[in-house]
Amino acid sequence: MNHRWNFDAVWANPEALLAGAAGTLRIFAICLVLGLSLGLLVGLGRYSKRKRIYLPASAFVEFFRNTPVLVQILWFYFALPMLLPFEISPLMAAALGISLNSAAFSGEIFRGGIQSLERGQWEGAQALGMTQGQTMRRVILPQAIKRMLPALTNRAIEIFKMSTLASAVAYVELLQQGKLIASIHYNPIEAYTVIALLFFVFLYPLVQATYVLERRLRQGD
Amino acid sequence: MYQWDFAPVLANSGMLAAGLVNTLKLTATALAFGVPLGLGLALLRLSRFRLLSLPAGFVVEFFRTTPPLVQLFWFFFALPILISVEMTPFVAAAITFSIQSSAFFAEVFRAGIVSIDRGQSEAARALGMSGAQAMRRVVLPQAVKRMIPAFMERSIELMKTTTLVATVSYADLLFQANELAQKTFRPLEVFTVTALIYFVVIYAASLVVHRVERRLATSGETTVH
């Protein structure tokens, strides 16, 4: 192998890597907020008894869980602009694809969490004179959240990893910067190894923290 | 008002069909290697010897924590320089997804094995079986039955993950869609049809998974907790 090793070129560009990290965090934050809040609506919709709400919510979940995120991102970036009169930036397209996908998955998590609580809770609360809305807000949801937290934190980590898909539409995040460095200095081994390690070093502690969280929650039952 | 025109897409449906075949080929290959590799990693992780369990644990954690697209770029552009081996795009993609999926399968295996009552393996040992025999004849068969739904879900995830190869030069369905969109200048029709093809195939697969889950549930092995 006659490769000229060049790790320096990777570290000589801290601005590039920082810009990438900032982009990754930005799209992660956007997709986390959008995905979970839309997911909560979808989850509640799936739990509804009214067909007019239940059916669209179900269609949404089935469609966005069963299509690959990359296909959705490319559709939003290349296809949607043909139909709408305004620009879709790379960030918008990637954020739409990742958020809608996450909303579909987290919607199911929310639905499962609410459904898993025993009927006794409902009846007990109503015996105390609470309305359905109050019961949902003060009794069901807080307990459901405690049960759903592990799955939701897993979702959050998935969203973080999916941020790399935004590089397919040239959004500036960490992998995109890795590709840039590799293409200018012709050092793909060094560039992609560093990017992989950066992701690992950042995510691994978070993953471990979620394991600890899971164990603590289970103990509390 | 946008003028829809699906004719160029239909005229080139052969291209998309070829892409779909390649997607399925890649998914099947990655599964064929990923499952046994995952079992191996799981067993290593459960081993009493730290020399075996720690590296296996590292491999599993690394490939579950790093984004698949980063792994793909590394295997595609970096690995061939390191080991000076010629790899076709298919081989590079197959290696990436075999290892990537094996890390997830390893966790499924491990959770399944651990979930089988300790009493089972102790009883097997009391009957005179060795540790390995107990694993093979008593623990694994029961564990596998419990893990089937998780496996199937993982496989569907894998099929979705293989779309990443469109960003390198393997001609899967999404790659072909890009080609077609760039050839016909009709991205809306092309990507809409492609999304629908993926949806139909993956939705059908997930229906099969639900069927299997229900059968297992009724047979006493529930996976719904």
Added chain:
Amino acid sequence: MTLDRRAALNGIAASTLALALPITARAQAGGTLDQIKQRGSLRIGVTQAPPWFSKDPKTGEWSSGFGISMGKAMASELGVKLETVEVTWGTSIAALQANKIDIMFMLDATPERAQAVDFPQTPLLYYSLAVLARDDLPVVQWSDLNKPSVRIAVPQASSMDKFVTENTPNATIQRFPGNAEAIAAFQAGRADAVCLFHPPLLVARKTLGTGKIVVPKPAKFQASSAALRKDDKPFRDFVDNTFATHYKSGQTQKWYEEFLTSFGLDPKASPPVMKEML
């Protein structure tokens, strides 16, 4: 539920969300020149492909390259800023049609593309199609590459892609999103040759340090151009004039040499981009 309703729901959900995010309304009225003046910027498509376009990793700006120089000159002539939008060769036409960019430099005029976009009459510059091949690969003619054992990397939907697909169909052709990935494939040994025009190959060869650049016979020497939206005569005339002026004054060649020098290449040792200088 039928597929139509699903697709419709998909569309509704998508548009609702899109509307919730900050929007930039596309300028609808007037030709490209009016839109440019209204917006205050000229948007050019860019892709990592030195010597045409190159991004500076430190600043994140597309700061160097022949295309950038030409773009800056055009923008200042129009009295507006220069805006860069990242695309790939293959998606640049869609970007023009979707009004994401106003012009894409370095796109060669082909009959297929001419159905979707317009090209000015005046060429932008001239170059030869070449390959950067493994040192031990025998290449003198294009037919030497026309074997299944030869793996050629090209950017998807570029004119290199078109040429290689038509003229060396028996080769194993690998198509990548852009110049950078195609060169990376060659570097990784997964392709025996990467086919680009000679200027990008000069740049690649300099940094890679291995491989030989060959202009296979019969030499494919041709003009490059720029893609514009269809049926926009005022803008097309403007671009025509600009290209003609800079070419005749030698500025085109100068911008190209500037980039080579900044990259550490000797302009005297590299083929020129003006037909007359050969």
